[in-house]
Amino acid sequence: MLGHERFYQDAELYDLAFSYRDYAQEAAFLRDVCKTFRHGAAPERFLELAAGPAHHALEMIAHGTPSVALDHSRPMKRYGLRLARERQVKLPYLVANMESFKLDRKFDLAASMGCSATYLLDDAAVDRHLAAVAAVLVPEGVYVLELPYPAELEAQTQWEVASPEGRLRVEWSEVRHPAAAGYRHAATRAVLAFQPRRGREKRTEVTSVQRFFTVEEVRAAAERSGELTLEAVYGAHDRRVKLDDERAWRMLCVLCKRVPAVREERVRLLATG
Numbered sequence: 001m002l003g004h005e006r007f008y009q010d011a012e013l014y015d016l017a018f019s020y021r022d023y024a025q026e027a028a029f030l031r032d033v034c035k036t037f038r039h040g041a042a043p044e045r046f047l048e049l050a051a052g053p054a055h056h057a058l059e060m061i062a063h064g065t066p067s068v069a070l071d072h073s074r075p076m077k078r079y080g081l082r083l084a085r086e087r088q089v090k091l092p093y094l095v096a097n098m099e100s101f102k103l104d105r106k107f108d109l110a111a112s113m114g115c116s117a118t119y120l121l122d123d124a125a126v127d128r129h130l131a132a133v134a135a136v137l138v139p140e141g142v143y144v145l146e147l148p149y150p151a152e153l154e155a156q157t158q159w160e161v162a163s164p165e166g167r168l169r170v171e172w173s174e175v176r177h178p179a180a181a182g183y184r185h186a187a188t189r190a191v192l193a194f195q196p197r198r199g200r201e202k203r204t205e206v207t208s209v210q211r212f213f214t215v216e217e218v219r220a221a222a223e224r225s226g227e228l229t230l231e232a233v234y235g236a237h238d239r240r241v242k243l244d245d246e247r248a249w250r251m252l253c254v255l256c257k258r259v260p261a262v263r264e265e266r267v268r269l270l271a272t273g
C-alpha cells in the first residue's frame with residue numbers, strides 16, 4: 001500500500017489527528033465564497049471531493065444544503081457514513097478516484113479540503129481532475145481547492161490531541177526533495193503515536209510524495225482546462241485573509257466555471273439592450 005494511504009485506512013485515527021480543525025467555520029467559509037462568486041446565492045448542492053470523514057459535507061447538510069461525498073478510500077466512506085448516521089442525516093458517499101469520476105448530478109459548489117489535491121502529482125493528473133470537476137459544475141459553479149501555504153514546505157509540524165481513549169501525538173515533516181522535472185515535490189513523513197489509557201503505544205509511520213503548488217501553477221491548470229478560471233486566492237478560511245496577510249497559513253484557491261460563450265453573448269446583448 002502507498003504511503004499516506006495506509007494512514008487513511010484508519011479513518012478514525014485520521015479524524016482524531018485533525019480533530020483540532022473547526023469544520024463548522026471551514027464550511028461557513030465555503031458558503032461565504034459561494035455567495036461571493038454566485039451573486040449572493042447560497043449553495044444548493046455541494047460536492048466534497050477527497051472527502052475523508054466528510055465533515056464539510058455534513059456541515060453543509062446541517063445548513064440545509066444537500067451534499068455528496070467522494071473519496072477513493074473505503075474505510076473513509078464507512079467512517080463518513082457512521083458520522084452521518086450519528087447525526088441522523090443522509091449522505092450519499094461514493095468511492096471513486098477524484099481524477100476520473102463522473103456523476104449525473106450537477107453542483108453549484110465543490111471543494112477539496114485538507115490539501116488532498118497535493119496527491120495529484122503531475123499536470124496530467126491535475127488536468128484530469130479539473131476536467132472531471134468542471135463536468136459536474138453548473139455554469140458559474142465554484143470549486144474551492146485548499147492547498148498548503150507555499151512556505152509550509154520548509155516546516156515541521158507537531159501537535160497532540162486527546163480523546164476519551166488516550167492521547168495522540170502527530171508529527172508531519174518534510175524528509176527530502178526528490179528531483180521531479182518541473183514540479184515542487186516533497187516526501188512528507190507522518191508519524192502518529194497513539195498512547196491508549198491502558199496498554200502499549202501504537203505507532204504508525206508513513207511517507208508519501210506530495211506536490212506543492214504555486215498560485216501560478218493553479219492559474220495555469222485552470223486555464224488549460226478551458227472551462228475554469230482562478231478568481232481568488234485566500235490565506236485562511238476567512239475571506240478577509242489574503243495570501244500576503246501575516247495570518248495566512250493555507251492557500252485557498254477559488255475556481256469558477258465559465259458561462260458558455262453563447263450564454264455570455266446573450267447576457268451581453270440583454271445588458272446593452
Ligand SMILES: C[S@@+](CC[C@H](N)C(=O)[O-])C[C@H]1O[C@@H](n2cnc3c(N)ncnc32)[C@H](O)[C@@H]1O
Pocket residue numbers: 008018049050051052053054070071072073076096097098099112113114115116119
Ligand atoms: C488529507 S486527507 C483530507 C480529507 C478531507 N478532505 C479533510 O479535509 O479532512 C486526503 C484524502 O484524500 C483522499 N484521496 C487521495 N487521493 C485520492 C484520489 N485520487 N481520489 C479520491 N480520494 C483521494 C484520501 O483517501 C484522504 O481521505
